[in-house]
Amino acid sequence: MADTSTDRLDRHALVMAIWTPSAFVAAxxxxxxxxxxxxxxxxxxxxxxxxxAVILAFVGHVIVNTVLKTGFTAGETALGxxxxxxxxxxxxxxxxxxxDDLVQRIFLPVGVGLMALVVAVIAYLVIRHGPRGAxxxxxxxxxxxxxxxxxxxHRGGRR
Amino acid sequence: MTPLLFSLLxxxxxxxxxxxxxxxxLDAPAxxxxxxxxxxxxxxxxxxxxxxxxxxLGLEQHLWRVSTFGLSASHIAVGFVLFAVAALLIWNRLWYxxxxxxxxxxxxxxxxxxxxxxxxxxxLALTLLFALPFSANLLSFAxxxxxxxxxxxxxxxxxxxxxxxxxxxxxxxxxxRAAILVLAMHAVLLALLLPGSTILAEIxxxxxxxxxxxxxxxEGVLADRIPxxxxxxxxxxxxxxxxxxxxxxxxxxxxxxxxxxxxxxxxLYLGQTVRAGxxxxxxxxxxxxxxxxxxxxLGAPLLATRMADGPMALAETLYAAxxxxxAALVLMLVIATxxxxxxxxxxxxxxxxxxxxxxxxxPDLSHRAQRFxxxxxxxxxxxxxxxLASFFPLLSAVTASVAxxxxxxxxxxxxxxxxxxWISRGAILAxxxxxxxxxxxxxPLGLIVFxxxxxxxxxxxxxxxxxxxxxxxxxxxxxxxxxxxVTLNAPDRFERDRLHDSLLAATRVEIGGRGLFWSLMLVxxxxxxxxxxxxxxxxxxxxxxxxxxxxxxxxxxxxxxxLFWLFGVVLVWWxxxxxGFGNLSETHIEPIELGQAPPRRSPDWLAAGLARVxxxxxR
Numbered sequence: 130m131a132d133t134s135t136d137r138l139d140r141h142a143l144v145m146a147i148w149t150p151s152a153f154v155a156a157x158x159x160x161x162x163x164x165x166x167x168x169x170x171x172x173x174x175x176x177x178x179x180x181x182a183v184i185l186a187f188v189g190h191v192i193v194n195t196v197l198k199t200g201f202t203a204g205e206t207a208l209g210x211x212x213x214x215x216x217x218x219x220x221x222x223x224x225x226x227x228x229d230d231l232v233q234r235i236f237l238p239v240g241v242g243l244m245a246l247v248v249a250v251i252a253y254l255v256i257r258h259g260p261r262g263a264x265x266x267x268x269x270x271x272x273x274x275x276x277x278x279x280x281x282x283h284r285g286g287r288r
Numbered sequence: 289m290t291p292l293l294f295s296l297l298x299x300x301x302x303x304x305x306x307x308x309x310x311x312x313x314l315d316a317p318a319x320x321x322x323x324x325x326x327x328x329x330x331x332x333x334x335x336x337x338x339x340x341x342x343x344x345l346g347l348e349q350h351l352w353r354v355s356t357f358g359l360s361a362s363h364i365a366v367g368f369v370l371f372a373v374a375a376l377l378i379w380n381r382l383w384y385x386x387x388x389x390x391x392x393x394x395x396x397x398x399x400x401x402x403x404x405x406x407x408x409x410x411x412l413a414l415t416l417l418f419a420l421p422f423s424a425n426l427l428s429f430a431x432x433x434x435x436x437x438x439x440x441x442x443x444x445x446x447x448x449x450x451x452x453x454x455x456x457x458x459x460x461x462x463x464x465r466a467a468i469l470v471l472a473m474h475a476v477l478l479a480l481l482l483p484g485s486t487i488l489a490e491i492x493x494x495x496x497x498x499x500x501x502x503x504x505x506x507e508g509v510l511a512d513r514i515p516x517x518x519x520x521x522x523x524x525x526x527x528x529x530x531x532x533x534x535x536x537x538x539x540x541x542x543x544x545x546x547x548x549x550x551x552x553x554x555x556l557y558l559g560q561t562v563r564a565g566x567x568x569x570x571x572x573x574x575x576x577x578x579x580x581x582x583x584x585x586l587g588a589p590l591l592a593t594r595m596a597d598g599p600m601a602l603a604e605t606l607y608a609a610x611x612x613x614x615a616a617l618v619l620m621l622v623i624a625t626x627x628x629x630x631x632x633x634x635x636x637x638x639x640x641x642x643x644x645x646x647x648x649x650x651p652d653l654s655h656r657a658q659r660f661x662x663x664x665x666x667x668x669x670x671x672x673x674x675x676l677a678s679f680f681p682l683l684s685a686v687t688a689s690v691a692x693x694x695x696x697x698x699x700x701x702x703x704x705x706x707x708x709x710w711i712s713r714g715a716i717l718a719x720x721x722x723x724x725x726x727x728x729x730x731x732p733l734g735l736i737v738f739x740x741x742x743x744x745x746x747x748x749x750x751x752x753x754x755x756x757x758x759x760x761x762x763x764x765x766x767x768x769x770x771x772x773x774v775t776l777n778a779p780d781r782f783e784r785d786r787l788h789d790s791l792l793a794a795t796r797v798e799i800g801g802r803g804l805f806w807s808l809m810l811v812x813x814x815x816x817x818x819x820x821x822x823x824x825x826x827x828x829x830x831x832x833x834x835x836x837x838x839x840x841x842x843x844x845x846x847x848x849x850x851l852f853w854l855f856g857v858v859l860v861w862w863x864x865x866x867x868g869f870g871n872l873s874e875t876h877i878e879p880i881e882l883g884q885a886p887p888r889r890s891p892d893w894l895a896a897g898l899a900r901v902x903x904x905x906x907r
Contacts, residue, residue, distance in 0.1 A: 134314050134315065135314055135316060135325075135327075138307075138310055138311065138314065139329040139332075139469070141310075142307060142329075142332070142469040142472070142473070143329065143331050143332075143472075145303075145307075145473065146335065146469075146472050146473035146476050147476065149303065149473055149476075149477070150473065150476045150477040150479075150480045150481075151480070153477065153480075153616070154480050154481070154484055156612060157484070157488075157610070157612040157613055157616055160610065160611070160612045161488075161492075161609075161610040161612070161613060164610065164611075165609065165610060
């Protein structure tokens with residue numbers, strides 16, 4: 130589908146039109162959960178809702194890819210990984226340097242939320258590529274040590 | 289809240305500039321600046337259509353009306369279903385007309401089909417009305433909102449110019465495609481923030497809201513009932529009954545006025561420049577009739593109850609509990625207005641450039657020069673819009689009040705273009721003239737001028753609480769039908785027949801012979817927003833078939849609205865998918881040349897005038 134530069138830009142705009150509002154809504158929910166002085170259970174609900182917004186945006190992105198017959202671009206994958214790593218690092222730094230109260234309020238919901246994101250990505254990969262195909266996406270060692278036998282169909286059929 | 293709001297608006301501007309710059313750097317032909325090559329992505333129009341419906345309603349105004357007049361005002365949101373039906377019918381046929389006969393703008397489509405320069409001029413006048421006073425009024429309102437949000441630290445006029453610049457720069461850089469791609473994101477943001485703000489307000493603000501607590505209307509106003517079918521009063525400014533103005537006919541006619549946004553030239557132009565696909569069905573059924581209609585029917589009473597002291601009071605309360613939530617509420621109201629400003633100014637200028645500058649004034653312009661002229665026109669128009677919004681807000685408001693009802697008077701012309709081949713040019717022009725005159729004299733524009741110059745009129749705005757759009761359209765249609773009877777075999781009938789035959793061959797969809805569908809539409813319309821809507825006042829609380837009163841816990845009228853909104857979505861689905869109006873396909877299109885193509889040259893008097901200004905000898 131995205132075969133011309135205009136088509137690629139249209140797809141990019143669509144992806145951004147999904148992610149920008151979702152990210153803003155997620156930020157509102159997360160900020161409400163983290164900054165509010167409500168009980169920890171309430172804060173957890175807000176943060177869970179924020180991660181739900183992110184996962185819904187991811188689902189929307191996958192739908193776009195399916196409808197337009199495209200996949201995640203290298204830039205999108207890199208941006209996703211960087212955002213995830215930053216969030217993980219921020220959580221770890223907060224655990225190390227933040228107050229006990231803050232850590233108690235956010236560690237569990239944010240940690241579970243980040244894990245949910247990983248699960249969502251794995252689920253997508255398994256659905257899209259199948260279990261073997263999903264594993265092969267990360268099978269760097271095998272890629273770096275290609276042997277003739279690995280090309281055989283019954284050994285995985287690597288071309 | 290000021291720095292936060294300022295940052296959010298800055299981010300939105302950067303987003304727009306980013307996409308405008310990306311589009312400007314594409315190796316696309318310069319002419320695409322004006323129309324996106326007629327291949328705008330369907331998903332963008334899909335998101336924009338519900339945004340347009342909300343813009344036509346005026347989000348903040350709607351919430352104010354609901355908090356002032358109660359559920360009867362909220363009933364207008366059921367009309368999103370009718371808006372979706374009209375969008376399906378008009379956008380579908382106009383898109384095919386554009387592809388079949390190569391008629392690229394709304395003015396060209398009507399002008400060539402009916403063989404009338406007057407219709408092209410009327411479309412241009414409407415374009416100007418939406419691009420200048422209508423947009424200026426909205427811009428002024430957005431700036432006023434931001435002034436309140438910043439506690440006056442940034443004055444209204446400063447906000448007007450900041451907003452105008454932030455909208456102008458992306459439009460000038462990227463043209464039609466950039467505007468549409470950015471507005472699509474704004475529409476998605478609006479779709480998320482509207483239910484999001486409602487839910488946040490319900491959770492974060494203490495105390496019961498709607499329906500546990502009724503909408504806090506003024507004493508005497510019926511908060512949860514429609515005050516009768518019609519009110520025999522002179523209209524707003526003369527006399528209005530204290531029970532509220534939204535009688536059943538006021539609701540129905542206001543919904544009719546809402547269609548004006550669909551008949552605005554920029555909206556029609558969007559429908560013409562979108563690429564083929566099935567997104568029109570998704571947009572009208574699920575996003576406009578379903579999502580936008582549902583969010584307003586369900587959410588507006590809740591939000592309006594919380595907004596009894598005004599939107600800023602609610603925003604401040606939310607800001608105290610969660611700063612981003614408070615800023616998001618203001619942002620939502622601002623975006624709902626800026627969305628319309630950007631859309632109507634950019635679309636209007638591009639139509640104006642094509643219809644006037646390229647078609648008549650400077651027909652020999654190269655594509656690059658056309659793009660340049662459009663950019664200059666965009667810059668000037670945004671400047672004038674900001675000027676009007678800054679220094680003439682009242683004039684803009686009064687003039688803007690006629691924009692939607694005047695646009696509705698185009699309905700017979702588009703019915704003739706798309707469906708009813710027996711409607712002739714003379715009928716259209718006669719009906720439109722009378723309809724537009726009636727609109728002007730049932731709105732403040734005509735009333736103020738006439739009463740200042742001559743005598744006091746016995747009626748005010750919206751006599752009998754019937755919106756000016758409905759007054760105008762009633763007489764318009766009457767004249768059209770009577771005139772069409774005597775012009776059935778007018779000389780231009782042959783060309784109209786040719787286009788309609790081609791339309792049928794291309795769409796393979798006939799509007800006639802759908803007796804059950806149209807019968808259900810009529811019954812639904814009568815009960816949903818016609819005189820039958822008053823049955824909803826007590827239908828579920830005091831059922832007529834039982835002596836026992838039901839204890840629903842929510843107003844009967846609200847249940848009625850929800851029910852008929854859901855029925856309405858089913859009807860839109862039927863029209864889009866079963867009848868087939870939701871799909872646009874180029875497969876069976878056979879292009880034709882409609883009538884005699886007008887010569888691409890300036891009229892002599894214009895060429896002479898231009899030559900004098902430029903100091904050149906006349907060619």
